[in-house]
Structure formats: structure tokens, C-alpha cells
Amino acid sequence: MNGWDLGVYLAAAVLIIAPTGLFFSYVREIARRLREDDWH
């Protein structure tokens, strides 16, 4: 495994982990806004 392999796996990790994490905080926020009907 060399630097290019590491770069590729790092990029793949960012693209898999970042949206997953952000999606959970997005769902939490949307749930709160739906509960409070807060779209302003």
C-alpha cells in the first residue's frame, strides 16, 4: 500500500462517513422542525 492507496481510501472514507454522520444530525433537526412546525 502506498500514498495513492492511502489517498483513495481516505477519500472513500470521507465520502462514506461524512454524509452518514451529517444525515443523522439532519434527521434530528428536521424532526425538531416538524415537531415545532418551525420553518422560519
Next chain:
Amino acid sequence: MAISLTHLDWAIILLYLAAMLGVGFFFRKKQNTFEDYFLASKGLTLPLLIGTLVSTFYGLDTLFGTSEIGFFEGVTGFFAYALPYSGLYLLMAFLAPRFRELEGNTFIDLIGERYGKFAQAISACSSFFYSINTMEMMGIGFIFTLIFKIPFWAGVLIAAVIVVAYTYSGGLWAVAVTDMIQFTIMALSLGLTLLFCWRDLGGYSGIYAGLGAYLGSDPWYYFSPSGGYLTSGVIAAYALTSLAVLCEPAFMQRIYASRSPREARRALLISTPIWTAYEFACCMLGLAAVAAVGLGVIGEPHANQALLALAVRYLPPGLIGLFLAGVLAAAMSTADSYFLVSSGNLVYDLYRPLCKPDLSPQKLMTYTKRAVLLSAAVSVALAFYFERIMGAWVFQASILINTVLIPLYAAVFLKKLPQSKLGGSLAAATGFFGTICYYLLITTAGYFSEEWGTMVLRLNLCGRTVELWQEYGIFLIPPFVLLAFLVGVLCGNKREPEEAL
């Protein structure tokens, strides 16, 4: 290219399209004013901001364009074409809070307030030209054709109806909420494709061997940042095109829609590594596709379909559906945003200041909604009309940068500089009309170079042959814009800085 889908793939694609329409339906009665509709009531928080920023700015041009460069030229597609953008995103993270702190709803507002209606109208027109969605509409039409086996025109029309339906009904709230879903699908599907493909091809050593087998020679230049042929001057020239980030209308709309200046900066700081990883993944998948052909894993695809060919080969059933939904998401998230931005240009930035300064917030919203339909109609019409879409894109980016960049940043960041209406108006007019004249000249008197893939005008100056490419407008015109601005500042009636903003 034929794609066979399982029931699970179909279910994912149809569920995705239904979810987009459902969100639009939900938001149809949630807005009362222009600020609610166009700027999501200036209430976008971190996850929504990141999702809408990343997905809007990366459409099919990145997905297929960067992988195509990776296919032909290797990692230079990332280092020369994409990395300068990452630098600009990072810079923008530190500039964005200043825009958010100022009064106003759009960056065209700032230009109007500082330089008057003439500069505002010209800037609004340049932003409208930039935001016309032709490339994404053609791309979505192509993907619909591929998935549903329908004619291209039907694909474009169906896609336009779906995107317009939720954008018209729900404005930026619907766009931001759907963008987050789209961002998740597109990033996940790309990350998984990269992971599976790179591992199965044997990592760097396996791919290097595959590239060698395809070329029949040492493929060293595929892993050279300069591609083995780019000089530092050419790389610098490409880097200049990334300046569009500094005045990108959809970018600016999201900065104004953020809940606070701090939220805008944090969103941009977190988005930058995601954007960088996305570009890197597209480029490496393009390069990996060549190796896969060399190793006999896939047949030789058309270069701009390399990424699709790899996804179909390596992803299991269900994930192919997710990938295709991700491709649709990349295109739709960009298209919806620019429909909205261009409608705001027409109504808020152009019609309101010139014709109806006292338009109520409710009327502004109604007219902006109608302009979404107009903007979509123009984009669809041009999708059928244009054949060489990259040429249109170069013109769109050039006219925005040349018209807006210098007056806007002088207004916001050079607070000590005495400025006049004349300076801003002259600069905007020079950029706008200069760009139009330059492109008219190149396209009417020049020729299409098959060697370089662009329009070129050959001139004979004092016995020397000089070639002007259509791309050079972005370098040749700004010095004249700066000169016009300075002449206007020196000759015009100066306004005190504190009076202006």
C-alpha cells in the same frame, strides 16, 4: 451503454423521485414572503447548509467531466483542475461571514446599493446568464434516457417537470431539504464505488499494471500531477477559472440563507474536505476505468461514461440503483438551485429595482415562483438547441467573473477606497459587454480546433501568429475592467465609504 436493473434498483430510484416530489408538496404552503421562499427565512443551520452547498456546487460536470479528465490524463484532473477550487472554498469560508453580516438579500443588492441601478441591472443579467441550467438539463435527460429507455426529449421534459414541481412549490426550504438527501446519496454511492473498484483492481500496483497493459507503455504520466505536459503557467491559467467561486450566485444565496455568519463559515470549512474528496474520487475512478479496460474487466466505454461503467461492474444490486439515484441527485440538486437563483435574478434583482421598487414581499414571492417556470422553460429550450455545451459554460463563467468580481469585492472589502457610481457602472459594463464582444468575435471569426477541442481565433500581429482561445476571455478582460473601475473612481462623483454601505 445498456444498464440492467433489478427490482430493488428500480424501487430505490422510484422512491428517490417520489421523495423529491413529496418534499415539494409538503412545503407548498409554508412560505409567505420572498425571504421565506428565496432564502429559507435566513434560517439554514449546519447540516442543511453543508448538504445544499456540496450538492449544488457539484453536478454532472464534476461527476462525468472530472472522471473524463482522469480517464485521459490521470491525476492532473484533480491537481490542475480541482485543487484550486478547494483553495478558493477555504478562502470563501473566511470571506463569507462578511457578506452575511451586511444588509440585503443578494450580492446584487450590494452592487445596486453601492453603484446604482445600472450596475445592478447588468450584474443581475450576468448572474442570470450564469445560472441558466442547460448543461444539467441535458445531463438529466441523458440519465433518464439511460434508465427508463425513453427518448432524450422526453427525458429532459420529465426531469424538468419533477425538478420544477418541488422547487416551485417549496422554494429554498424544499431545495435545501431535498439537497441533503441528494448529497447523502451521491456521496455514499461514489465513496462505495471507489472503495469496491480500487480494492478489486488490486490497488495502486494492480491499476498501474492495468494502465500499462492498456497503453502498451509505462503509464507514469497518469500519476504525475502535471500530466507530464502542463507547465506551471497553464496550471495557473486553469486556477484562475476557479475565481467563479468568489461570486457564485448559488453559493452566495446559501451564505445569505445561513442562520448566522458563524454558521456560514463552519459550513464552508466542513464542506471543503468533502468537495475535495469528491473531486479526487471522480478523477481516480476515471483513471481506474482505463486500468479496468487494460485488465479486461470492462469493455472500453465512452470516456464520459467511464464512471457509470465501473459502477455497473462493481456495485451489487440495490447499490446500482443507489448509484443511479446519486447521479440523478447530483444533477437535480444543481438544477433546482439554479432555477431558483435565476428566478431571483429576474424578479428581485432586475424587475423590482427597475420597475416596481415598492413591490410587497408577498408579491415578490409570487413573481419569483412564476419566474422559476420561465427559467426552467429557457433551460429546457436551450438543452434542445445547443450541441456543444462546454462552450456555453465557458461563456457563462466568464461573463459572471468579468462583470461582478471586481465591483463586488471593492464594495465589500475596500471600505477605505472612495468609490463612485461611475466606477462600478463602468467596470460592470466593460466586463459584461467586453465578454459578449469577445465571444462573438471568437465564434464568428474563429474556427473549432479539433486538436484542442475549443474555439480558436488566429491573428497575425506584426508578422507573428497569435492564437486566441475562447477561454482566454477570463484572463484578457479583467485588466480592462480594473482600468475602467479606476478611471470611474477618479473621474466620477465620489461617495464617502460610510455613506455607501
